[in-house]
Amino acid sequence: MKKLLFCIPVVLLALAFATPKSFYPIDGYERTGIDRLAYLQKLVQDSVAYNRIPPGAYYSIDDIKLRLTQKRDSAITYMQDDPELQKKIGGLFYGLDQSYSISVLDMTDSTNLKYASRNETRGYQPGSVGKLAILIAMFDQLEKLCPDDWGARLNLLKYKRVKGGPFAVYDHHTIPVYDIEQDKLTRRTAREDDVFSLYEWIDHMVAVSNNGAASVVYREALLLKVFGEKYFDLTDEEAMQWFKDTDRGEVTRLANEVVNEPLRAMGITEDEWRLGGFFTNGGERYVGRMGGSIGSPKGLMKFLINLEQGKAVDSLSSLEMKRIMYQTERRIRYAYSHDLDSAAVYFKSGSFYKCDKSKGPCGDYAGNVFNYMNSVIIVEHPDDGPKYIVCLMTNVLGKNSATDHMYLAGRIDKALQEQVAQSRATTTGQ
Numbered sequence: 001m002k003k004l005l006f007c008i009p010v011v012l013l014a015l016a017f018a019t020p021k022s023f024y025p026i027d028g029y030e031r032t033g034i035d036r037l038a039y040l041q042k043l044v045q046d047s048v049a050y051n052r053i054p055p056g057a058y059y060s061i062d063d064i065k066l067r068l069t070q071k072r073d074s075a076i077t078y079m080q081d082d083p084e085l086q087k088k089i090g091g092l093f094y095g096l097d098q099s100y101s102i103s104v105l106d107m108t109d110s111t112n113l114k115y116a117s118r119n120e121t122r123g124y125q126p127g128s129v130g131k132l133a134i135l136i137a138m139f140d141q142l143e144k145l146c147p148d149d150w151g152a153r154l155n156l157l158k159y160k161r162v163k164g165g166p167f168a169v170y171d172h173h174t175i176p177v178y179d180i181e182q183d184k185l186t187r188r189t190a191r192e193d194d195v196f197s198l199y200e201w202i203d204h205m206v207a208v209s210n211n212g213a214a215s216v217v218y219r220e221a222l223l224l225k226v227f228g229e230k231y232f233d234l235t236d237e238e239a240m241q242w243f244k245d246t247d248r249g250e251v252t253r254l255a256n257e258v259v260n261e262p263l264r265a266m267g268i269t270e271d272e273w274r275l276g277g278f279f280t281n282g283g284e285r286y287v288g289r290m291g292g293s294i295g296s297p298k299g300l301m302k303f304l305i306n307l308e309q310g311k312a313v314d315s316l317s318s319l320e321m322k323r324i325m326y327q328t329e330r331r332i333r334y335a336y337s338h339d340l341d342s343a344a345v346y347f348k349s350g351s352f353y354k355c356d357k358s359k360g361p362c363g364d365y366a367g368n369v370f371n372y373m374n375s376v377i378i379v380e381h382p383d384d385g386p387k388y389i390v391c392l393m394t395n396v397l398g399k400n401s402a403t404d405h406m407y408l409a410g411r412i413d414k415a416l417q418e419q420v421a422q423s424r425a426t427t428t429g430q
Helices: 002-006 010-017 026-032 035-045 083-091 127-145 150-159 198-207 211-233 236-245 248-265 297-309 315-325 402-429
Strands: 100-106 114-118 161-163 174-179 184-189 195-197 344-354 370-380 387-395
Touching: 026 035, 026 150, 035 174, 035 198, 083 100, 083 114, 083 402, 100 297, 100 402, 127 150, 127 198, 127 211, 127 248, 127 297, 127 315, 127 344, 127 370, 150 195, 150 198, 161 198, 161 236, 195 198, 198 211, 198 315, 211 236, 211 248, 297 315, 297 370, 297 387, 315 344, 370 402, 387 402
Parallel strands: none
Antiparallel strands: 100 114, 100 387, 161 195, 174 184, 344 370, 370 387
């Protein structure tokens, strides 16, 4: 019966899904309770100019669809290089060294997918792209807890509020905190005493890539696995006591299972993508690292294909994760390209670098020991424009690769635009 504590009546649930068509996820506030969306919704309703996001960030919730649900084979089936697209994509990297790796899937015509790659199996430290593994882990545990009750899963995300505690610190990335009553938006770092819903912690993790939020969501996915139905009534104090009382090695093992087993279920191997631990020192006080973190364009592409197929956990979870990835915060790096301004983008970026002053110039995002920068993105141009997936991973020493990612985004988009135009011309000619 405890599972029902977070279920709202069917009538109210129906109303939550029947909000007027406006902008997503801006119109998702009533459905999710994410206060940041209430702020954006008010700006739209009051016709306030907001230049932080481009036109493609104002898509409706009804416009967000899974595009490959008719494709039931394993993801690797659709990852065979198309000669024509391979030539176009390969030419964009002429003269560049082997630190650039990429996988591209053109899914404009879902009946005729086209794939291209370059060093797709090479492993990189995924940085914040690894937070997507935590997102998957959360939805995987929700499905295991409530396999036949999607409404209960949504209610838990919306109404279960948890305290950040030591897991939330420390991180320099700020989070948006909106006081609805005072109509005031503040951007600040996460604090131990912060209390947000699961949906809001997830939003902080994905939309602004907050490390503290990632550790909190990871913690809650682990607690879902450990406590099952007892999680509905679990207090912050009880949760922390479990970490203190349980053998650290056992906690580490369970945490590793929670975040990596869902990847294996999608056919992603350990060498293609794995997450080795938490994103904050606060989290690592209680949970050790295991196996290290690695990512590759091939592994990440497998996930995004599974997502579009509705096979990332299940179809409803896949769609919800895609909505969460829909970028309505400031677009950066690859997604900053103005060639994508009118397109909907579902995006995550990550970086990880190290400097050694004795080896020469280096700086933020310009490490000279290693300098990983990664972008994974689904791009959907409006109307008949191209729809495609890109997983780009680089390790260019001594240089902030954000600009390179942005320029490559424009070149890749142009190549896909040409690819779609040629395909249509060929079809028309026939």
